[in-house]
Amino acid sequence: MKNEMxxxxxxxxxxxxxxxVAVAAFVTQLNPTLEEVADIKTAVSEAVTNAIIHxxxxxxxxxxxxxxxxxxxxxxxxSDEGTGIADVKQAMEPLYTSRPELERSGMGFMFMEAFMDQxxxxxxxxLGTTVYMKKKIWQGEAEQGA
Numbered sequence: 001m002k003n004e005m006x007x008x009x010x011x012x013x014x015x016x017x018x019x020x021v022a023v024a025a026f027v028t029q030l031n032p033t034l035e036e037v038a039d040i041k042t043a044v045s046e047a048v049t050n051a052i053i054h055x056x057x058x059x060x061x062x063x064x065x066x067x068x069x070x071x072x073x074x075x076x077x078x079s080d081e082g083t084g085i086a087d088v089k090q091a092m093e094p095l096y097t098s099r100p101e102l103e104r105s106g107m108g109f110m111f112m113e114a115f116m117d118q119x120x121x122x123x124x125x126x127l128g129t130t131v132y133m134k135k136k137i138w139q140g141e142a143e144q145g146a
Contacts, residue, residue: 003029007065011056011080016048019065026067027074030137039115040074040135046108047078047131055082055129072137076116079130085123092121 123129
């Protein structure tokens with residue numbers, strides 16, 4: 001089974017919750033556990049929030065979330081066409097934030113890495129950022145084999 005969806009929405013904080021719920025609803029096709037759904041929702045929330053706060057810095061543009069389900073795998077892409085990240089390695093360090101004046105914790109990428117099996121970031125300053133995340137859904141797999 002393979003299924004995909006794409007969401008495009010304005011980069012306003014109210015849409016972060018929409019993205020979380022929409023992705024969670026879509027992923028339920030794989031019969032994830034509540035913990036797996038919570039992990040995915042947290043990762044989506046962090047990636048979308050980064051796009052809104054850091055990518056667009058308060059300007060309203062478009063954030064795109066793409067989800068692909070195949071077998072028991074969830075793949076997610078969260079993209080913006082914002083400021084980009086000059087040093088991805090530094091940005092992914094725990095407690096690093098490019099917006100300390102907003103009292104950001106600098107834990108977004110760390111949470112994504114903790115809750116997903118794989119996280120990759122591609123970014124070009126001035127062109128935007130795409131965060132790719134992947135997670136295996138184990139519960140549905142166990143039930144398919146039963």
